Amino acid sequence: MKKLLVTTIAAGLLLVGCGGTKTLDPLASQTPIATTIDLSKVVNDKAPVTINPGRFTEETVTYRLPRVVQGTYSVSDFGKYIDDFKAFDYKGNELATNKVDTNTWTISNATELDYITYNANDTFDQEAASGGGIGGDVPFSPAGTNIEPTNYVLNLHGFIGYFDNLKDSQYSLDVTALASFKRTSALQETGKKTSKDGQLVTSSYFAPRYFDITDNPMFYGDLDVEEFQVGDIKIVLSVYSPNKVHSAAQIKSVMEKMMQAQKAYLGDINSTPRYDIYLYLSEGKPESPKGFGALEHHTSTVVVLSESMPFEALAESMIDVVSHEFFHIVTPLSVHSEDVHYFDYNQPTFSKHLWMYEGVTEYFATLFQVDQGLIDEEEFYGDILSKIQTASNMNDSMSFTEMSENVLDDPYAPQYYNVYMKGALIGMCIDILMREESNGNRGVLSLMKELSNKYGKNKPFEDDKLIEEITAMTYPSVGEFLNTHVVGGTPIDYSKFFEKVGLTMDSGRVKTNYIQNDGVLIFAPNRETMTIPFSEAVKDNSFWAENGVLPGDVIKSVDGKELNLSTAQQILTSMYMWQPGTDINVVLDRGGQEIVIKTKTTQSYTTGSKLAEDPNATEAQKAIRQAWLKG
Secondary structure: OOOOOHHHHHHHHHHHHOOOOOOOOOOOEEEEEEEEHHHHHHHEEEEEEEOOOOOOOOOEEEEEEEOOOOOOOOOOHHHHHEEEEEEEEEOEEEOOOEEEEOOOOEOHHHHHHHEEEOOOOHHHOOOOOOOOOEEEEOHHHHHEEEEEEEEEEEHHOOOOOEEEEOOOOOOEEEEEEEEEEEEOOOOOEEEEEOOOOOOEEEEEEEEOOOOHOOOEEEEEEEEEEEEEEEEEEEEEEEEEEOOOOHHHHHHHHHHHHHHHHHHHOOOOOOOEEEEEEEEEEEEEOOOOOOOOOEEEOOEEEEEEEEOOOOOHHHHEEEEHHHHHHHHHOOOOOOOOHHHHOOOOOOOOOOOOOOOOOOOHHHHHHHHHHHOOOOHHHHHHHHHHHHHHHHOOOOOOOOHHHHHHEEEEEEEHHHOOOOOHHHHHHHHHHHHHHHHHHOOOOOOOOHHHHHHHHHHOOOOOOOHHHHHHHHHOOOOOOHHHHHHHHHHHOOOOOHHHHHOOOOOOEEEEEEEEEOEEEEEEOEEEEEOOOOOEEEEEHHHHHHHHHHHHOOOOOOEEEEEEEOOOOHHHHHHHHHHHHHHOOEEEEEEEOOOOEEEEEEEEOEEEEEEEEEEEOOOOOHHHHHHHHHHHHHO
């Protein structure tokens, strides 16, 4: 999963001022569980679902919708969106059911059970009153569902559940929708059937087990679809832009260049013949999704971003989130623990190694760009320093393994975002250590390839033994680092690692954006008035300072949109994404006086940390730096 920084920023402003093995029930049918979703019969944004599990020989069975889905590290409670749950016997009579908790139903007289039915509501419409999936009580948008006349986001875990002892059963799925709809699916399609009047098409799919239901999202509706090839992998890009602001062809040009570079960086890792990118562009209405970012699946990713973003900002965000999600084909697809392999959707246990799943993945998404020449060294160093700054504002002495294992609970849950910051920096430190120990020949990518060759997608590792294994596969210094800074809570002195590659940390004039100075927010939220005034830090943001903005000035509106609780995330996101040359119209309140700033943005600067080449660096340090940056 990748949440954009602005999602976390917006949440912070308002708050402050990715079990055991289950076996088939020997008394249950071995035929596929037949499921249907009928999008042609949607009423009030609710889609009818039918589940036919075959015959049971038990008197009582349990059916669940997921409480937690893989990759989210938060409670989603998809059972909340299920209405009119009913069970029927073979004579068409209704059977007694009991809703045990939010996500669980038991069915009595199950030996007579023929099928169950219910209506599945979508989650996008629920976000307006909940904080937009950023700490509210709805799923993070890319894990959510959408049901509207022109678009259906079918994250199937929001529609289809499982019987406790049948998660390893095969599933068949029929989805009925208008014939005019485009449809893309990462799930294997087995056939199509058109209605007699030609108005409807039922697409049939097959899933080897329940995991494959949850792991293969679909898009239906008024889509813009493009395909391209990256090595042996076919990439399918599906875009829903409600107002046709952005096209799949435009985005394809950015994605193809980026993913070709990713594949060149990965080399012989080639774990899937097809990869799907689903992009939903939110139009900013109160009922529109607000949790911007992406959720990875083994062979696809669902992305939610703002439709109002300029194309340059959209392209930058797509590179940020999709590059991260695509690198998940390394981990957890090829390298994962038993917690991931035997995931319990109701009471999950979590791996200790989010530093690897999300952190190393995020590090790859940053490093490959300089490795493949998409960005220069200065930009790469800036990204690294930004992560150091953000991580320093979080709990830097918390055990990363302890946080990972308890990520749903306080005080660990609020630290989750650090997996993208300090987690990536952990990957960097391991990379530099391995480059130093091997004279530049080995790094964290080669380590992940070795782990992938040892395990692969069908063989999980033992969670408690991973660090011991990595140490044996690499060097004692790597094991010491992991035990000290990842298992232990000792903060990392990054300057020591930069020294190994001949770099020094200095301060100077650095580029920044329009809501931060070197990673630090320039607002001082007021919880009593629920306003967002600028803080003293605005004096050090060159753009706002040059336009006369003062500490205490409150943003009333941006480009005609009033700043309030329901619009805060959207507006802050748009400001974060501004590029130099953007026309803006910002209205401020300065002690009751209205101040209007109508201008074009210029590049904003502040005083911050910089990485520079040490003029006294040795040839050995320079060689390690070259190997680190260019493989």
